[in-house]
Amino acid sequence: MKKTTLYIILFFAFTNIKAQKRSSISEYVSSPYEFKGISRFNRLIFENIVQINKDYYAIAITRSYDVNSYVVIRTATPHNSDFVLFKLDAKMNVKSMEKLPVEVMEKDLESIDIKKLGDNLCAFYYFNNRKHFKQYLFAQLINPKTLKPLGKMFKIAETPITKKQKNVSPIFNIVLSPDSKQILITNDRTIAPRKKREKKAASVQKNHKVNFWIYNQNLELLNFVKDVDFGKGNTEFLDVAFDNKGNIGFIGFEQKDSKGKIKKSAKNTEYQLVGSSIILKIINTSGEESVIRIAEKLSFTSARIVYNPNTNNIAIVGLLYSPGGSNGIYTEQINLETGELINENEIKFSKELIKSVDKIARTAKRSEPKTERKQKRQDKKDRKRDAVLNKLDYIQNLCRLGECYYNDSNELIVVAQQYYWYSVTTTTTDAKGHRTTTTTYYYVYDDIITFKLDNQAELDNFGIVPHHNVLVNYQVYKDYFALYNSEDLYIYSNYNIGKVTINNKASTLKEIKNKKSFSARRSYNNIFIYDNKNVFLANITKKKLTFGMLSI
């Protein structure tokens, strides 16, 4: 009798552990919500999701098209219109909805985003003034309970635009502090589209200048610095770190060589990587500026800045440049307040690592050969591939650095992806002898490779998520989301999710249960990550919206 009871207890304990393991990914799907106002000329695009107390706020923008038809030529210019704010409960069901019009004083502003600012929401708009030749940034606080505007609208930043840039998209970059109580606004002129001639002129210019504004949660100006020098004229603004005290660190790419960017053959065009050097600018709360050129002798293909809230340090992580890929990772830890260098480390990928990365990914992607003949053919292919890899001292096409995370032990998790693109030009002749030339662009998103660096920034382990996704004539920076909950790393891509084992092994992505609910329209605009632990999904059919949340 006693033994039976023990077995029953053990059985329940075991099933409970299993159930707990299974519930590490939870998902909520709302019931369909009817929404009028979506048409051919009005699309709804989700931009962001924020959480205040127990409620979630899904933020969408109506994208309207200004259609002008001149008999033969028909132009449809898209522009951001009204905000649509959905208040959702924890299970993603809509509690209330509010439209926030962009029409202010009989003028149409362009909406940018709504962010969480303190305990309120804050909507950001911009307006291109063709009389003053300036772009203005406006902010409006919103009461999260009523979803109505709170107080007056403020102009919080301005930047000059040229006569030809009267329809330019927002030049401002808006970043929140980790505690969401301060906003940093920068105006980076390189965001504005420039002609070839202007780019050439910028590369000769000595200085690239940036203004920045810091506001508190009541939209009171805390700091404004004008014309901060930031590298040479053609410096590309990359990433920014901003702590709760108001210290700022931002990095950019100073392109070393602009020649030979694209390799062209008779029909196909391939992208060739270019190495750039990283420049870091730190501005502390007292206004002291310091410029640090990161590892001047090295070239990088991609770089990120990671803020470590445990130590108030920042880490600059860069993928080292090698023609055709990356041959290592460079990290540098700097104190954001003092600008003091804490440590720096250059990790070169060993030939064993390069070989094993390729081999693990290859084996994981391969299905079992059925016949002996096929096996032999595959072995031959493998030998050829190994011979190529023996000569390589870099991981091929590794050039896109994704998210980087610090865990509680100050270890760094780096996520990168192999990426390349090519274009194919075809010429067809119809029966009448008319020639048509079409160019198709293929953007290839390959394996996701993760690295774990220990607290001394030495390479500890790596993990691979075998992946292959081709986007035709449409590109994004990365086609996946990485979620990290201080212990486990998850990768989400194309309605598949999987936990990543960073132990020299391959990890696979599995289809989520409610894939059918979200497969109607695959748009990267309607899926986004929230808080590194949740993926928010919005599915839009003609007049019905379905919301979903995946949590780890």
Add this chain to the structure above:
Amino acid sequence: MRNNYITKASFLLLFILQLNLLNAQKTKTDKNGPSSNIASFLDDGLGTKRYNLIRLRLSRLAVGFVGLTYERKISNKFGIEAGGFYQAFNGLNALDITYMGYAHKNQIQALLFPKFYRTGKAMNKGYYWGPSYRFMTASIDVNQPDYSSNNYSDINFKGNFTGHMLTLTRGSHKQISKNFTFGFEVGIGAYLLNYNLTKSDPKDPSYKPSKLNDGFIEFAVPIDINFGFLF
């Protein structure tokens, strides 16, 4: 005593100057900070949204009408336009040698055009569409060779014609300066024409005057260019 006044006046001047300087400094610092006076930042020289528009229409380019219409915006989605046209030149139909061709000369038209603002929500920008109705009329008094008879002598056609044109029209509009707009319109539909004429030969008394009543429907694709004045 006099010196006292001068000192007082100079102090007052200094005080005003100091106030001005302080004020100037204040506005200088405010320029980069937050400002709730957003009306000044939104003034882009194009004025606020308008509800009235007078259009000069070069209507039906192939026929050659010039018209003046008035448009009133009723709501963000709906507006109505009405006006009149006069055929100022013969357009591309100048080679038309039938009485109908001559009838187009000196023609008067009236327009009624309720429209829906599809994008832009305004009369000064974006794309709109709606049913456009035109009533047209002209008096006819022309001499023209009668090809139906053998002598080809000039026959007089006298009377009038009326017409109704209904098209589904879509167009777009752009504000080009504070008060002026430019637009383009294309319609598709049909017009119904009725001719009530008396046919006679003034030189030949033996020619018996006869009545000629003709009516027909034609397919129409009117293309309009218009310049607007907003107020």
